Amino acid sequence: MKAFQELVVVELAGSLAGAYAGKLFSDYGAQVVKVEPRGGDPARLRGESWRGIGTEFAYLNTGKQSLVLDVTQAKGWDTLGTLLAGADVVVESSSPEPLEPVTAGIDCAGLTKVFISPFGLNGPYSHYKSTPFTDYASGGHMYLNGEPHREPIQGAGAQPLYAAGAHAFIGAMAALRAREATGRGQLVEVSHMETMASLHQWTTVRYSHGGKIQRRVGNKYDTMHPITIYPCKDGHVAISAPAEEQCRNLLVVAELTDLIEEERFSNGALRLQNGEAFDEALLPWLLAHTAEEIVSICQAVRVPVGPVPTMLGLLEDAHLADRNFWRRVADDEPLLFPGPPFRLSAHEWNLTRPPRLGEHDREVLARLKDPPPTGAVSQPAPERGVRSDRKRSLEGVRILDLSRVWAGPLATRILGDLGADVIRVEAPWARSPRTIPDVIVKASARYPGNEAGAKPWNREGMFNKFNRSKRAITLDLGSPDGKALFERLVAVADVVIENYSPRVMPQLGLGYERLREVNPSIVYIGMPGFGWTGPNRDYVALGTMLEPAAGLSSLMGYADSGPYKSGVAWADPVAAMHAAAAILIALHDREADPDRRGQAIELAQLEGMICFVGEEILAAQVRGTNPPRLANRDPLYAPQGCYRCSGEDRWIAVSVTNDRDWRALCDVAGFTPRWRSFSLPDRQEHHDELDALITTWTQREEQLQLMRRLQAARVPAVAVLDSKQLLEDPHLRQRQFFVDITHPDAGTFPFPGLPIRLSETPAAYVRPAPGVGEHNVEVLQGLLGLSPEEMADFRARGIIADEPPY
Numbered sequence: 001m002k003a004f005q006e007l008v009v010v011e012l013a014g015s016l017a018g019a020y021a022g023k024l025f026s027d028y029g030a031q032v033v034k035v036e037p038r039g040g041d042p043a044r045l046r047g048e049s050w051r052g053i054g055t056e057f058a059y060l061n062t063g064k065q066s067l068v069l070d071v072t073q074a075k076g077w078d079t080l081g082t083l084l085a086g087a088d089v090v091v092e093s094s095s096p097e098p099l100e101p102v103t104a105g106i107d108c109a110g111l112t113k114v115f116i117s118p119f120g121l122n123g124p125y126s127h128y129k130s131t132p133f134t135d136y137a138s139g140g141h142m143y144l145n146g147e148p149h150r151e152p153i154q155g156a157g158a159q160p161l162y163a164a165g166a167h168a169f170i171g172a173m174a175a176l177r178a179r180e181a182t183g184r185g186q187l188v189e190v191s192h193m194e195t196m197a198s199l200h201q202w203t204t205v206r207y208s209h210g211g212k213i214q215r216r217v218g219n220k221y222d223t224m225h226p227i228t229i230y231p232c233k234d235g236h237v238a239i240s241a242p243a244e245e246q247c248r249n250l251l252v253v254a255e256l257t258d259l260i261e262e263e264r265f266s267n268g269a270l271r272l273q274n275g276e277a278f279d280e281a282l283l284p285w286l287l288a289h290t291a292e293e294i295v296s297i298c299q300a301v302r303v304p305v306g307p308v309p310t311m312l313g314l315l316e317d318a319h320l321a322d323r324n325f326w327r328r329v330a331d332d333e334p335l336l337f338p339g340p341p342f343r344l345s346a347h348e349w350n351l352t353r354p355p356r357l358g359e360h361d362r363e364v365l366a367r368l369k370d371p372p373p374t375g376a377v378s379q380p381a382p383e384r385g386v387r388s389d390r391k392r393s394l395e396g397v398r399i400l401d402l403s404r405v406w407a408g409p410l411a412t413r414i415l416g417d418l419g420a421d422v423i424r425v426e427a428p429w430a431r432s433p434r435t436i437p438d439v440i441v442k443a444s445a446r447y448p449g450n451e452a453g454a455k456p457w458n459r460e461g462m463f464n465k466f467n468r469s470k471r472a473i474t475l476d477l478g479s480p481d482g483k484a485l486f487e488r489l490v491a492v493a494d495v496v497i498e499n500y501s502p503r504v505m506p507q508l509g510l511g512y513e514r515l516r517e518v519n520p521s522i523v524y525i526g527m528p529g530f531g532w533t534g535p536n537r538d539y540v541a542l543g544t545m546l547e548p549a550a551g552l553s554s555l556m557g558y559a560d561s562g563p564y565k566s567g568v569a570w571a572d573p574v575a576a577m578h579a580a581a582a583i584l585i586a587l588h589d590r591e592a593d594p595d596r597r598g599q600a601i602e603l604a605q606l607e608g609m610i611c612f613v614g615e616e617i618l619a620a621q622v623r624g625t626n627p628p629r630l631a632n633r634d635p636l637y638a639p640q641g642c643y644r645c646s647g648e649d650r651w652i653a654v655s656v657t658n659d660r661d662w663r664a665l666c667d668v669a670g671f672t673p674r675w676r677s678f679s680l681p682d683r684q685e686h687h688d689e690l691d692a693l694i695t696t697w698t699q700r701e702e703q704l705q706l707m708r709r710l711q712a713a714r715v716p717a718v719a720v721l722d723s724k725q726l727l728e729d730p731h732l733r734q735r736q737f738f739v740d741i742t743h744p745d746a747g748t749f750p751f752p753g754l755p756i757r758l759s760e761t762p763a764a765y766v767r768p769a770p771g772v773g774e775h776n777v778e779v780l781q782g783l784l785g786l787s788p789e790e791m792a793d794f795r796a797r798g799i800i801a802d803e804p805p806y
Contacts, residue, residue: 139196
């Protein structure tokens with residue numbers, strides 16, 4: 001296998017999604033050639049101007065080479081074909097326009113083609129236009145954001161495109177691994193809509209299992225409280241204390257111990273029902289203390305609390321400074337760029353300046369005159385009559401999954417769908433108690449038919465969503481025998497993943513140093529909230545506080561509000577995508593190493609989250625001020641908004657990207673010529689007026705019909721979908737995105753598939769989520785060779801179990 005640094009990636013200028021996929025390749029050392037049209041990538045003009053280029057381009061194109069080609073001309077087309085003959089991957093992307101792949105007609109046996117588009121290359125919406133704003137709507141996220149009595153709001157920045165780019169990188173790496181067995185490249189397709197639809201915690205599960213449509217509940221979480229953003233003396237803090245011990249400790253330090261015994265505040269669900277009274281009691285203490293004081297006091301008693309900084313405020317964070325997170329593209333350059341989303345112990349991450357337009361024309365064209373280097377993409381396919389039995393990209397990779405909740409399990413589900421043998425290693429008591437109170441079952445809406453059933457520990461929908469394609473065993477790692485069994489598993493594994501605090505694995509005697517003694521080839525990844533080092537390394541972290549701590553909440557909210565959080569714990573899926581990407585790089589490194597050495601991966605979830613708003617951080621520095629909170633508006637697109645339609649809580653997201661879009665919208669709506677003549681400056685100046693005008697029209701219209709009418713006129717407009725609409729969406733159904741999975745204890749339910757479509761080694765969902773200890777015999781006897789007598793002894797002593805002990 002070629003070393004990662006020898007990979008050649010060709011990226012055709014397109015959307016932010018394609019640029020982020022290319023950035024993951026270039027910053028970790030691959031050779032990325034950015035093919036730009038004569039006028040340059042349009043992103044060169046977006047954002048604030050720095051060194052003659054826009055900050056969006058500056059952030060997303062570090063380390064790349066720029067080649068100017070006019071592929072509409074025969075000479076440019078021929079040059080592109082020659083370039084691809086020596087490449088491993090080509091990345092094409094588009095937004096807001098649908099993608100029309102340029103390279104579809106170029107055939108190179110070992111080339112992996114990555115196509116990223118708003119809705120995919122086929123299906124009823126494949127010709128639709130979409131912006132990041134409308135991507136939030138189509139993927140079901142916008143419906144969850146904001147106040148129940150107001151319009152839904154977008155998330156922070158271009159998160160849908162970053163997420164699609166991360167999935168594209170994962171797909172490309174999986175395809176490259178498959179190529180080692182098949183000798184062939186393949187097509188990798190990723191759509192923004194499917195990406196966002198796949199990155200919910202329990203939105204669709206609550207409808208399919210419990211009949212509940214999850215709705216906006218304001219700046220809170222709709223299951224437990226307090227998980228929210230509060231004002232304090234000098235700004236805001238994010239508090240995530242849903243567990244009883246966490247909330248008790250919060251009330252103790254706030255000197256509100258009298259509230260502890262009150263029935264209305266006795267659990268997270270009741271605190272949510274009585275949220276106004278709870279907040280009213282807590283606010284005086286918060287307003288009397290600074291954010292730094294509150295975070296310090298609460299973290300000292302293990303309460304997950306974090307700051308809510310602005311973009312510029314992030315640059316002053318002492319923890320990030322201690323970890324050398326901020327980087328410069330040159331020693332004399334004052335502008336600070338976000339550092340790596342994850343750190344590999346044996347793989348360098350480098351930041352070098354973005355290229356000038358056409359800077360590498362001569363260099364790249366000179367290389368094309370020479371034969372492709374040994375091991376380049378044009379390696380032959382298998383000889384006729386010889387075939388590979390590999391059906392999925394990661395077959396043969398074994399992963400020991402110690403992770404919990406969402407971030408780690410989603411990462412391993414992605415890898416399991418791609419063929420890895422993922423073995424969940426759980427404590428016998430980790431999943432749930434034997435009995436679940438009926439009030440919790442009904443409040444969560446995550447149990448089939450809102451019933452706990454005979455085995456509630458195997459029926460919870462969120463667990464079953466994130467843990468398909470896996471096996472599961474139980475082990476008490478705190479016992480010497482449990483630890484010894486785990487080490488025996490490590491000896492025959494490829495990857496160990498955990499998302500504990502940095503103290504847990506070393507305290508168990510199972511840190512990376514010990515595990516690589518057991519297996520020098522092991523890839524070990526830890527996913528702490530704040531990293532393995534730094535003054536905040538031991539902070540308790542949840543995704544609901546990491547998103548605000550990374551600055552995203554400062555970008556989100558209504559124009560008249562303070563910062564807001566997303567309707568899902570957005571930092572969790574971001575960490576999951578980066579974890580899957582990091583593991584694939586480390587496995588690639590190991591396969592390219594004659595000694596098959598493993599390495600450690602440190603994925604600080606805070607830092608990975610910051611990497612999804614890098615262009616905003618650069619723009620704030622160049623401008624010298626933090627970005628304004630735009631609610632649903634955009635600096636370049638106007639009008640843009642979420643407009644009420646007929647029916648209860650029905651909305652449509654509209655994003656007018658240019659004068660043509662605006663004239664088309666006016667024609668569909670029947671607006672007078674006066675409005676139709678408005679240029680972009682006019683539309684920006686009169687945005688409030690236009691919002692009222694559009695709402696008067698849309699509130700009489702059915703949202704799905706209106707979406708079809710506007711899209712037929714080539715206007716980027718998408719219905720704001722709720723969970724029921726997502727599950728019933730005709731486009732997702734035709735593309736078979738949701739897959740029915742039958743679980744022996746839970747029944748058959750639809751779950752989102754993998755939003756990475758590979759033409760030769762597609763994802764497959766061969767197992768439902770495992771029951772507690774379901775594969776104890778299969779793994780411990782079949783893989784490790786334990787005898788039935790040994791198994792009975794371990795079971796009797798509680799080291800393994802087939803159901804929760806209490």
